[in-house]
Amino acid sequence: MQSTAHAFKANVRAALADQPLQQALGMARTGFQQKRADAAARLPEFEALRDAAKALKDHVLGHLDLYLEAFEQRVVEQGGKVHWARDAAEARAILIDLCQAAGARTVTKSKSMVTEEIGLNEALETAGIRPIETDLGEHIIQLAGQRPSHILAPAIHMTKERISALFAEHHGRPPVTQAPELLAEARAFLRQRYFEADIGITGANFLVAETGSIVLVTNEGNAELTQGLPKVHVVLAGIEKLVPTLEDAFVLLRVLARSATGQEFSAYTTVLTGPKRPADLDGPGELHVVLLDNGRAGMLGTEFQDMLRCIRCGACMNHCPVYLATGGHAYGSVYPGPMGAVLTPGLVGIEEAQHLPNASTFCGRCEQVCPVRIPLPKMMRHWREEQFRRQLTPPTARYGLKLWAFAARRPALYHLGAKVTSRLLGWLGGRRGRFASLPLAGGWTGSRDLPAPEGQSFQALWAARQGRGR
Ligand code: SF4
Incomplete structure (x- = not known):
């Protein structure tokens, strides 16, 4: 299997700009999903x-x-x-x-x-x-x-x-x-x-x-x-x-x-x-x-054994927002979509396929529709852990995660950090209430603005909603 999975990001950029491809994917975005839902309901x-x-x-x-x-x-x-x-x-x-x-x-x-x-x-x-x-x-x-x-x-x-x-x-x-x-x-x-x-x-x-x-x-x-x-x-x-x-x-x-x-x-x-x-x-x-x-x-007895249940129905890709935006060729592998994001690293190695387990919003729809209930997001997470372990994740992401883990193990520090950051971002966002660009968030702001928080952290908003002040 010749793989171009390593070029996933470049493939995606080309796919998103490809108008005939986007036109052709129109049917995939709606037709298969409705037909499956109707068949299941019957x-x-x-x-x-x-x-x-x-x-x-x-x-x-x-x-x-x-x-x-x-x-x-x-x-x-x-x-x-x-x-x-x-x-x-x-x-x-x-x-x-x-x-x-x-x-x-x-x-x-x-x-x-x-x-x-x-x-x-x-x-x-x-x-x-x-x-x-x-x-x-x-x-x-x-x-x-x-x-x-x-x-x-x-x-x-x-x-x-x-x-x-x-x-x-x-x-x-x-x-x-x-x-x-x-x-x-x-x-x-x-x-x-x-x-x-x-x-x-x-x-x-x-x-x-x-x-x-x-x-x-x-x-x-x-x-x-x-x-x-x-x-x-x-x-x-x-x-x-x-x-x-x-x-x-x-x-x-x-x-x-x-x-x-x-x-x-x-x-x-x-x-x-x-x-x-x-x-x-x-x-x-x-x-x-x-x-x-x-x-x-080799997958038997590992965290990837469940993938061997796959009966190649295609439902996971028909319901995947990433697949439906990019089409299958962007994955650079015979097996695209969520099932490919799990299977391809096993076939060609995580070094070659490293972007694929990240090609997911983790919305969980793939697992919801899989006829043999394969926990695809969980297995993509396993591959992400493996990438982290082998230091394939970019250094900024690795150090960012380490910093987050350090704070997450100290709740008082975490809440303080979240409070200060949300206030700072709320202030910086100003009257516009959004950012057109932010350091380390170019992947997000490259195609849409990032809404600024309203000056309060998620935990504070949640606690207020539950009637508890924080
Ligand atoms: S929905 Fe499940 S069975 Fe169908 S192709 Fe995807 S992983 Fe395989």
């Missing part, structure tokens, strides 16, 4: 389902070794093969070996964030194999030479006009501008590619230990064509995708679609078990499942 047991989903994932993570072994055994019994990849490089090598063994020149792919995580497309191209993305959003960004800006809607940052120009350039047809025409053109272009592919590569929404099945969810049906038409199907999935039974998978499916797009259920949900059997009319002759660790096992 299902009385939605909150109970979230509890069940959380408990289920916690159970799996507590017994992951057993479920992984059971899954492998079932896949082999059904005629498939399981490969284990410790990291991205091993996963790429396994996938390229599989492609070369099949003599593949072209592979079709359905949307899979984990293939983005390992940088699969670049590796395939280097090996002389042509990857073709079949999800509409992924097809658009592949034409644009970009990477996804959202884990569900990869091209959410693009306007219709930009897509129209891209299609005209790459499809070799006269430009069309209406959404149904663009869809029809992409469908006609991609349909032929399914028949040319030697291998189909998909991710997996869930892996079922009881049956060795792979559960795939899409709204376009492209994963079904990707896995069903070529002679070889390769699944790449993180080791955390295990669920014990098919029934458990359906608990997660019921919260996944509602949290993601507000649908009761995704348009296509496919359960695949083994390669084609003699009596089957279609299906791949070979099935390979590549199970990727890439740092996941």
Whole structure:
């Protein structure tokens, strides 16, 4: 995974000034949130389902070794093969070996964030194999030479006009501008590619230990064509995708679609078990499942274990004021938004991703909407503590925090300091009642004024409101 997370601040400045991007993000700012809220309101047991989903994932993570072994055994019994990849490089090598063994020149792919995580497309191209993305959003960004800006809607940052120009350039047809025409053109272009592919590569929404099945969810049906038409199907999935039974998978499916797009259920949900059997009319002759660790096992038993519950629904980013202002590319990582702010430092290191855990207002909406109740703000705080511990935080912030901690442990001194500072700022703010610039507060005053306190500290105002003078 190529990261530009270190450039988050510069990326944000560019994103905020990018008018077409801001226009494209308009839909993300309202549409997804309302749809999720409506879907949750229509299902009385939605909150109970979230509890069940959380408990289920916690159970799996507590017994992951057993479920992984059971899954492998079932896949082999059904005629498939399981490969284990410790990291991205091993996963790429396994996938390229599989492609070369099949003599593949072209592979079709359905949307899979984990293939983005390992940088699969670049590796395939280097090996002389042509990857073709079949999800509409992924097809658009592949034409644009970009990477996804959202884990569900990869091209959410693009306007219709930009897509129209891209299609005209790459499809070799006269430009069309209406959404149904663009869809029809992409469908006609991609349909032929399914028949040319030697291998189909998909991710997996869930892996079922009881049956060795792979559960795939899409709204376009492209994963079904990707896995069903070529002679070889390769699944790449993180080791955390295990669920014990098919029934458990359906608990997660019921919260996944509602949290993601507000649908009761995704348009296509496919359960695949083994390669084609003699009596089957279609299906791949070979099935390979590549199970990727890439740092996941190392998160078990740490303060970041809860992150492994993530079912990649995208709700946290759809409700994050930072993501909705900047879009996903600013994060410089495959995984943007609050889940990316927690996951990316674990994948690329906190030195590279140091700004990301700070890309949060800590409003807590991400945790409120997460279907598996991942405490995202708490984990971002853990990363901030780690930054502080490793002295990655800027010196001014470090010394400021130390000063604050010194005072906070001495309440009388703290109250005195707060009283003096609020009076001083109230006086300096004068009649205008606000500051257009302040030393050490340029991040705030760069885009808005800082209101001056009215001469009293928060504690004094609070005590007065409670009927206690301070
Ligand atoms: S962290 Fe929660 S809300 Fe965000 S993508 Fe994962 S499951 Fe969805």
